[in-house]
Amino acid sequence: MKTERYQSPLWRAAGAACLVLLAGAVLGSAQDQSQLNRSLKILYAGRPGSDREKDFVGFLRKHFDTVQTGDLQKFQEADTQGFDVTLLDWDWNEFKGPRPQLSPNFSLPLLTLGVPGGLICDRWRLKAGYL
């Protein structure tokens, strides 16, 4: 009975459609991945040894070949030399995290994260500062 059901034209068509969708998703994902610039060199400056650091770094390494870590507490702008993008992060929702200073003409790409990031932007008097 069960076999007959799956051999019906309707079920075969549905199965074929599923395969097409699955193949599309796999190909789409592969196509997406090929668009990634894996060679970007990434510095993640956060809280060394934290679960949060592991979470971010594990994720970043799936998308970029070079991912190094740093300690936001000791961060200096010279640390960004040689990296394409630097991420500045600290614990989740932490109001007392480090807020490094930068010179006004610092121009390398930075991505700041969450509440600590907002407070860092605030210190730099940027529009993205903590509200």
Add this chain to the structure above:
Amino acid sequence: MENAAHVELLSHEVYRTPLTVQPEFEFRRTPENYRRSYFGPGKVPDQIKVWRVQNNQKGNVVARGAGFEDSPDAEILAVGFNHGKAYGDVGIGRQANVLQWGYSDPPSQMTEAGRRLFVNCIHYIRKFDGQTPLVRLQSSARTNAMSTASFLKIIAEKDRKKFFTSSFPEELWEKYQSDFDGLLAYYQANLELVYRDRVYRVDAEIQSLGLDSNRKVETLERLFELLKDDTRREVAQRLLDRYTDGRTTFDFQNGRDRIYFTDVGGYKFQVVPQGYLIAK
């Protein structure tokens, strides 16, 4: 900010490149603070269409949306759905070489769409290598005069005058102390003339010259022309002192499209440097 973003900006390239971000949409009840902080056109709907960026509802942060894009170095990438701040406040935003991601969850707690957008943001900010901010926060945007006026109603009566005079000229207290809607309407009607000099003021001198805005390039050009008019030179110079830094030179013939006015940068006209990357 909650764990979601508004949907208005999904056509931006950061949602398409290099990864395709495919958010799942949902509707959430409009927060009451949106009604207090939205001044048209029309009214805010009863529900807001959003997409979930991550799991956690708490621990996220927005930046002020008012004035965020009043200089060409800054752009909003995601409006943050929030219950505590204002309609239009910024969940993800960029100014020059710095991109602030206001959501707090690590990747394992992001949605697939959130993770993809995060990867795209890393690629996107790379494009702004070498760009420094054109503007540093000096003041707040003129629309904050309206937000503040609408906020007066919920301030305890004993504190109202102090609150009022910290944001508005004392001479307006007599007229509007029991008519905050009137105060709001006054600033709304004169929005193009508002500037901030400790408090939000409507620029009567701009009006006296027959000009309808303090932030149009035409106004700046006219003020320079009026320096040649003996009868209006003095007021024109005073306005140029108010709205320029006195050092910047403006090329109205060949560099007109590079002149901009920023509220949050101190209510000044400024010029975008040659070669500066504007991603709009």
